[in-house]
Amino acid sequence: MASQLDTGPDLLSYVRKVSLRDDDVLRELREATTPLPGGRAMQVMAEEGQFLALLVAMNGARNVLEIGTYTGYSALCMARALPSDGRLVTCDITEKWPDIGRPYWERAGVADRIDVRIGPALDTLHRLTSGEPGPGGFDLAFVDADKSNYVAYYEAALELVCPGGLVVVDNTLFFGRVLDPGAQDPDTRAVRELNDLVHGDDRVEIALLPFADGVTLARKRHDTP
Numbered sequence: 001m002a003s004q005l006d007t008g009p010d011l012l013s014y015v016r017k018v019s020l021r022d023d024d025v026l027r028e029l030r031e032a033t034t035p036l037p038g039g040r041a042m043q044v045m046a047e048e049g050q051f052l053a054l055l056v057a058m059n060g061a062r063n064v065l066e067i068g069t070y071t072g073y074s075a076l077c078m079a080r081a082l083p084s085d086g087r088l089v090t091c092d093i094t095e096k097w098p099d100i101g102r103p104y105w106e107r108a109g110v111a112d113r114i115d116v117r118i119g120p121a122l123d124t125l126h127r128l129t130s131g132e133p134g135p136g137g138f139d140l141a142f143v144d145a146d147k148s149n150y151v152a153y154y155e156a157a158l159e160l161v162c163p164g165g166l167v168v169v170d171n172t173l174f175f176g177r178v179l180d181p182g183a184q185d186p187d188t189r190a191v192r193e194l195n196d197l198v199h200g201d202d203r204v205e206i207a208l209l210p211f212a213d214g215v216t217l218a219r220k221r222h223d224t225p
Contacts, residue, residue, distance in 0.1 A: 158204070
């Protein structure tokens with residue numbers, strides 16, 4: 001069995017050369033985000049943004065849910081992959097960070113596809129579940145928010161995606177801390193708990209990709225209500 005590649009800077013540079021399709025809007029939003037607090041750690045990699053867009057397109061998604069907006073880079077990537085009448089609902093605790101992304105969404109011509117919901121994400125998810133669009137109302141959900149609530153976010157996302165829909169969870173390797181027995185902080189423990197839950201969850205088909213900071217794909221089975 002082949003071993004996992006060690007993706008050093010030279011190999012990553014090659015991957016970007018032959019795979020990454022970038023443009024000024026994406027690049028400039030990344031550059032505006034990098035110097036912000038948590039900018040390097042919280043922003044998804046360019047390759048991951050492109051991957052998310054591919055998942056949206058491959059899934060034929062028309063309605064996408066994002067838990068954790070930050071400056072809106074991943075929202076931008078996914079919204080551009082939606083049809084013109086598609087919608088992306090993205091949740092954040094404050095307007096401060098999404099407001100940075102709005103001019104870039106407008107430049108890309110997708111601002112009308114992005115619906116920002118401000119407030120505690122669990123409250124927003126409850127309203128989406130009990131109101132519009134209700135359970136099964138989304139085709140794809142991307143979870144990339146505070147780790148302490150990852151299990152709750154996953155459960156809500158799974159309820160909100162349709163049978164055959166996809167839940168994508170970011171940071172499931174959490175900078176490698178999941179392997180460190182000395183890492184017992186609440187965030188690391190929550191990521192481990194989520195990983196164990198998903199691994200044993202017969203409601204979904206799964207893959208954890210050793211890519212970026214770990215990306216878990218959980219496809220809701222068609223026989224799961």
